[in-house]
Amino acid sequence: MDNQENAEPENKTKSENVQESNELQNENYVLINEDEENDSPVSSVSNEFIKNESCNSQNNQFIYDVIIIGAGLSGLYSAYYLTKKCNDLRILVIEGKDRLGGRTQSADLKCSEDGQKSKWDLGGQWVTDTQTHITKLLVELDLETYPQHIEGKKILETNGKMVNYNSSIPSVSILSLIDLQMGSMKISSNAKKISTIDPFENLNLASRLDSGNLDEFLLSKSFSSKSRSLLDPAIRTIFGVEASQINALFGLMYIKSGGGSLESLALSDKGCAQEKKVKGGTQQISERLAQIIKNNEKNKILLNTVLIEIKQDKEKICVMAKNLSGPISFECKKVISSIPINQYVHIDFDPELPIYKRHVFQFCQMGNLIKFIVTYSKPFWREKGFSGEVVSDGSVLWSKEWSNIEGVEIPKSGPIACVFDGTNDQGQAALVGFIGAKMAVEWTDQKDELRKQEVIEALVRYFGQEARNYLEYVEKIWAKEKFAGGCPTCNLSSSGVMQNYARAVREPFMNIHFCGTESATVWQGYMDGAIQSGERAANEVLYVLFKDDRSIDYDYENTFYFHNEMNRKNSISK
Numbered sequence: 001m002d003n004q005e006n007a008e009p010e011n012k013t014k015s016e017n018v019q020e021s022n023e024l025q026n027e028n029y030v031l032i033n034e035d036e037e038n039d040s041p042v043s044s045v046s047n048e049f050i051k052n053e054s055c056n057s058q059n060n061q062f063i064y065d066v067i068i069i070g071a072g073l074s075g076l077y078s079a080y081y082l083t084k085k086c087n088d089l090r091i092l093v094i095e096g097k098d099r100l101g102g103r104t105q106s107a108d109l110k111c112s113e114d115g116q117k118s119k120w121d122l123g124g125q126w127v128t129d130t131q132t133h134i135t136k137l138l139v140e141l142d143l144e145t146y147p148q149h150i151e152g153k154k155i156l157e158t159n160g161k162m163v164n165y166n167s168s169i170p171s172v173s174i175l176s177l178i179d180l181q182m183g184s185m186k187i188s189s190n191a192k193k194i195s196t197i198d199p200f201e202n203l204n205l206a207s208r209l210d211s212g213n214l215d216e217f218l219l220s221k222s223f224s225s226k227s228r229s230l231l232d233p234a235i236r237t238i239f240g241v242e243a244s245q246i247n248a249l250f251g252l253m254y255i256k257s258g259g260g261s262l263e264s265l266a267l268s269d270k271g272c273a274q275e276k277k278v279k280g281g282t283q284q285i286s287e288r289l290a291q292i293i294k295n296n297e298k299n300k301i302l303l304n305t306v307l308i309e310i311k312q313d314k315e316k317i318c319v320m321a322k323n324l325s326g327p328i329s330f331e332c333k334k335v336i337s338s339i340p341i342n343q344y345v346h347i348d349f350d351p352e353l354p355i356y357k358r359h360v361f362q363f364c365q366m367g368n369l370i371k372f373i374v375t376y377s378k379p380f381w382r383e384k385g386f387s388g389e390v391v392s393d394g395s396v397l398w399s400k401e402w403s404n405i406e407g408v409e410i411p412k413s414g415p416i417a418c419v420f421d422g423t424n425d426q427g428q429a430a431l432v433g434f435i436g437a438k439m440a441v442e443w444t445d446q447k448d449e450l451r452k453q454e455v456i457e458a459l460v461r462y463f464g465q466e467a468r469n470y471l472e473y474v475e476k477i478w479a480k481e482k483f484a485g486g487c488p489t490c491n492l493s494s495s496g497v498m499q500n501y502a503r504a505v506r507e508p509f510m511n512i513h514f515c516g517t518e519s520a521t522v523w524q525g526y527m528d529g530a531i532q533s534g535e536r537a538a539n540e541v542l543y544v545l546f547k548d549d550r551s552i553d554y555d556y557e558n559t560f561y562f563h564n565e566m567n568r569k570n571s572i573s574k
């Protein structure tokens, strides 16, 4: 059997499932109820597991040393890093979905009239050289990048009007420009004072910021309503929520982790988050990592395997999951969990996770983005002098005309927050855009056809009638994605919840280590942050497993333990 179980749940017959169960058993997996119907994969199975309390170790001979939960970038990177540092380790990765990549997913879309297809990214897409972890990894995996097309006029649509501009910042009045620069300086200067490792290090500032949201603390006081209509679409796309839904300390920590300014997150210029794209799509990163992990025959990656419960004592840890055939359990020495932090509420822990973790996990809110990709036979907007970039406050709503159709409740605002030229390195043309935050909430449950028409009409408004002649329209509503529930990242929304953020997302709990982009200290929320966090968690596991064995090369300074030690020293010396 292939190491990577890539089964389509709906296409499998029951007998195929049972056959697979037998194969799994042959490989020393304990499979408890192979005849169980495959209905909801996240139903509670605790009672069935009680029959198998001792899980699968015999005389403390574990089948796996480390089990990694989640085959997104952070989980796969931690498995890759562990394998590189110590290829004797036996590593199992379990993934709930039937695919690798998590919040990265590349899809084949029509790119020519004769039906040829090419890859585009429905999830994470852009990288920049200042993101050192992903940049290094792309080189290691032999993946190339190409620049985001930015030449030409950009469009700003606010208060129902459209203006064109050529620079990074729109041609607004001198007063608005000063206002924008002052506000942006205020954000950067406050962000500079926040430590991403210990956001509460600057106690006075942190407590003040933690008691309010980004909107009331920074934006409403610093920017005029005109500048806000430029800023809000950027916030919607960066965080997937409105500024009023972001804890101010969380927001500044996030901005600090991604270069320290809103510009570095919002723009496509050199060093900014939208600078470059990966040739052939970002899902290849996970696929190539998985291939290298699987090249070591001790390792295994199981798809369609949903974590349900983790039981642990001092010596061992038991991971209980459910696959297409029913419950399955594994025992190991250490677990690295890479799932998005909003998913922890679906997992049982015995003993229970500490309250400081549960509190943060309960109060986080996953962002909400719908990403659309529209392919064309040529980049017609470039011929008209447009870059393809649009920022919109959603003030124009084409589908008002639909309001007399029975059963259709028309949203209050237009969907689009921003659009980019999505043409790939082969010159295959596309426009890529986002519906974000409150607009995404309004538009998620609309009829698919209405949402698509509204997007196409907006593209016609921006770039002309040619926008109607698309080859393919594809969109992904990330709020409906299982095991994520949204994107691009989890935000802390409530006030007064940041004191324990760093410990909640990074501190190991007995034998469980935590990674995932939400736990990163650089480029949190981004692919780079996912890689950084995977490396940290892997170093923690190497440190605890091989503390006394200096033949294994690990980086202690890149562990939660070291960060914690430094924080303690700092607070004593104050």
Ligand SMILES: Cc1cc2nc3c(=O)[nH]c(=O)nc-3n(C[C@H](O)[C@H](O)[C@H](O)COP(=O)(O)OP(=O)(O)OC[C@H]3O[C@@H](n4cnc5c(N)ncnc54)[C@H](O)[C@@H]3O)c2cc1C
Binding pocket: 069, 070, 071, 072, 073, 074, 075, 094, 095, 096, 097, 100, 101, 102, 103, 104, 122, 123, 124, 125, 126, 127, 305, 306, 307, 308, 338, 339, 340, 343, 369, 371, 478, 482, 483, 484, 486, 487, 488, 489, 515, 516, 517, 518, 525, 526, 527, 528, 530
């Ligand atoms: C539309 C969109 C646009 C984005 N744009 C960019 C961009 O341009 N640049 C950028 O750098 N980043 C971008 N991001 C963010 C980036 O994709 C993420 O930060 C990154 O992929 C997160 O990786 P991760 O490993 O931390 O989490 P994930 O990718 O979410 O991986 C976690 C994995 O755990 C699995 N899992 C969850 N629960 C369970 C369970 N119970 N049992 C088993 N498995 C489970 C999930 O299925 C998933 O595969 C974007 C994301 C989206 C969706």
